[in-house]
Amino acid sequence: MNPKPLPPHSAAKIQLLRAYLEAYLAVVSRDTYTDRVLLADLFCGPGMYAEHKPGSPVEIGRMLAALHKGHASAPPTEFLFNDLAAANVANVETFLRPLEAAHRKIKLIPSNKDSANLIPELLSEQENNALGSKRFYFVDPFGYPDSAKSRIQHRRPGDDSCGRGPVSSSGTLTSRPFPACPS
Ligand SMILES: C[S@@+](CC[C@H](N)C(=O)[O-])C[C@H]1O[C@@H](n2cnc3c(N)ncnc32)[C@H](O)[C@@H]1O
Numbered sequence: 814m815n816p817k818p819l820p821p822h823s824a825a826k827i828q829l830l831r832a833y834l835e836a837y838l839a840v841v842s843r844d845t846y847t848d849r850v851l852l853a854d855l856f857c858g859p860g861m862y863a864e865h866k867p868g869s870p871v872e873i874g875r876m877l878a879a880l881h882k883g884h885a886s887a888p889p890t891e892f893l894f895n896d897l898a899a900a901n902v903a904n905v906e907t908f909l910r911p912l913e914a915a916h917r918k919i920k921l922i923p924s925n926k927d928s929a930n931l932i933p934e935l936l937s938e939q940e941n942n943a944l945g946s947k948r949f950y951f952v953d954p955f956g957y958p959d960s961a962k963s964r965i966q967h968r969r970p971g972d973d974s975c976g977r978g979p980v981s982s983s984g985t986l987t988s989r990p991f992p993a994c995p996s
Contacts, residue, residue, distance in 0.1 A: 816859065817859070817863060818863045819864075819866040819868070822955070826955075827872055831872060834852075834873065834949070837949060838880050841947050842884050842888065843884075846945050847947050848888050848889075849890075849891070850890045850947045850949070851890075851946070852891070853892075853893040853895070853935060853948070853950045854870045854892075854894045854951045855895050855928050855951065855952050855953075856952065856954045856955075856957070857896045857901060857902070857905055858896060858953070859901050860907075860909075861904070861908060867908075870894040871905065873892060873951070874892060874909040877892060877916070878916055881916040882916070887918065889918040889919075889920065890918060890919055892909070892922065893923075894921070894924065895923075895926055897925070898925075899925045902924065902925045906923050928952075928954070
């Protein structure tokens, strides 16, 4: 099947993801107390678009490879990529396995689950997490508005937990239903 073109809004989102992860990985790979990092792309998509433009999971995989190439002391990183479409997960795997093979501190976790089931699993793991273990979730259900809405709680400084409108790609995962906004 021919890859689809990368839509402009997705290109913009991937740029933001890159900028955020660059800063995030720089911090967690140099502090003295992070001993493990889990990155999870919960709606990973096909991995690659037309004209060899990478989707979010391939971008994340490349950033991890660059991190481990540049910082021998960076902590081990696990990368979970998930999609309801098995073909997407398989496609992403073909792009990422060579990176895993080249870097012993990268571990891939392919997953083919409904995010509605995966998110509670991740959250319950997180509750038992050791302090030195860090997690970053990328949540991009664009085009599938019902699939994650009830599991994402937006947080802004000084503004507790409410949101309206489409689910965005940044937020805090929650096992509780999305709270209603005061009118
Ligand atoms: C907007 S695309 C993700 C694009 C991707 N982040 C990228 O940069 O290429 C949304 C993806 O969510 C997947 N999806 C839809 N409903 C889902 C669900 N309930 N659980 C997991 N994945 C789902 C779709 O198969 C689709 O690939």
